[in-house]
Amino acid sequence: MDELKPWSHAEFEARLRAMGDRYHIHHPFQVMMHRGQCTQAQLQAWVANRYYYQINIPIKDAAILANCPEREVRRHWVQRILDHDGYAGEEGGIEAWLRLGEAVGLDRETIISQQLVLPGVRFAVDAYVNFARQRPWQEAAAASLTELFAPTIHQSRLSHWPDHYPWIEPEGYAYFKRRLNEAPRDVVNGLAITMAHFNTRELQERAIAILQFKLDVLWTMVDAMMLAYCPVQVEGWGAYTPMNAVAAAGS
């Protein structure tokens, strides 16, 4: 049987973008957050858990660099590490995330200690880092393409949280503002790599599967948080409390 023809770049990109239907913006925990239905304890728990993602993004990007023999690609990709870690005169995204944590009422030692990070969140984030370590760098670059959908979620937080959660210190919003500038630039670069490398139908379908894997990482993180921080009542059984959720919920 003849091999299927590759999709045109336009069709391939459209198929990648269509996967935004499965982005974590549609997860019930994110929907609750978006509608202003989260308690302060739930928002704090989300920020503390997401910290584990934030600190692992530059480690993931360093793994991509380590696997990439192309200087031109590294010259661009290294900027992602600097965005998060910062450099002289630039505090970086991780510091901005810690300030978001403080703006929602956490103290930075608690966040940095990772004591609130749930096992499910840890497993999901570690799966992403391990993917970047073990797979060809072009595959890991394609996995970053959930960033296609990230500006929408960052913008919705900037637009709605100040009304819904007036107790959040305005200082906390710096992280989301930064990402509005950084993510579109990353996407242009990530898409160019993906278009160039995944150039047969088989490889294009592989790219779709990789993006689904990454969507699953993000979805699984919020699944773990929802189970831990939104009370579930099972008849004849106590409330569900994973090991370290009690301290996080502050109840």
Ligand SMILES: O=C(O)c1cc(C(=O)O)c2c(n1)C(=O)C(=O)c1cc(C(=O)O)[nH]c1-2
């Ligand atoms: O708040 C979010 O919903 C969200 C999602 C994602 C994403 O889609 O992976 C990223 C970010 N934020 C983000 O801030 C960020 O720096 C980032 C880097 C990456 C990546 O895969 O390299 N994703 C994301």
